[in-house]
Amino acid sequence: MIEDYPFNVKANEAYGIYVGVSNHMASSSYYVIKVKFRNQTEPLPDSSVGIPSPLQALYEYYIIIQNDKTFETYLTFSFPQISRYGNQCLVEAININDVMYTVHKPASWNVNYTGYFYQLFFELWIYDVETEAFQFHNRFVNIWLNMTSPM
Numbered sequence: 274m275i276e277d278y279p280f281n282v283k284a285n286e287a288y289g290i291y292v293g294v295s296n297h298m299a300s301s302s303y304y305v306i307k308v309k310f311r312n313q314t315e316p317l318p319d320s321s322v323g324i325p326s327p328l329q330a331l332y333e334y335y336i337i338i339q340n341d342k343t344f345e346t347y348l349t350f351s352f353p354q355i356s357r358y359g360n361q362c363l364v365e366a367i368n369i370n371d372v373m374y375t376v377h378k379p380a381s382w383n384v385n386y387t388g389y390f391y392q393l394f395f396e397l398w399i400y401d402v403e404t405e406a407f408q409f410h411n412r413f414v415n416i417w418l419n420m421t422s423p424m
Contacts, residue, residue, distance in 0.1 A: 283422040284355040290416065292395060293345035296338035303400035305407050308332040308348070310367055311392050312378045318396055318413045325396050325409040331376070332369040350393065355420060362389035362420050380420070389420040 278290045296302050307330035311317065318326045336344045353373070354365035360382040366375050380389045394415035398407040 278416045280417060281419045281422045282352065283420070284352050287349055287351045289347055289349045291345055292334075292348050293343055294336070294338060294397060295343040296340055298399075299340055301337060301339045303337050304335075304344075304410075305398045305400075306334040306336070307396040307398060308334075308369060309394050309396065310364075310374075310376055310378065311394065312364075312380045313383070313390055315378075317392070317394065317415065318409065320411040320413065323409060323411050325398075325413075326394070330396075331367065331374045332372065352420070357389075364391060364420065367393075387421070391418045391420060392416065393418060 279288045282288060292306065294304055294306065307325075309326055309328045309330055311326070311328055315328055316326050318324060334346065338344050349370055351368045352364055352366070353368055356363045356365065362380045364376055364378045364380075366373055368374070378391065380391060382388075383390055392415045394413055397410045397412040399410040400406070401408050
């Protein structure tokens, strides 16, 4: 779940959201939440066939949650480097929880929805004891971000 998120964002302004996971697996589970950022041309996960997005995780939370318990944390993000030229917007970097990541993500003007749109998304992975590895848990949540506001 993600709560109280911004939609219209601009450069050099800090934003924050709550990110949470509840465990109802009948036992304690070890999870990783992978935070990723995409433009409109890059792939989201396909939970219908259990495939995560191939995009690199920028930030990760490793957590153990007991059965019927919830983990919740506050995540901050900002965009220190956004530029515009013609009908293009370019996000050069994103800052997540005070850690800067170079992303170099262009977006074209969306004439149907009048904006430059990106998504910050969160994939849920669970540790599989048999394979001794984390596996995509067929769950993700995303927020749309419009970079149209004046910089």
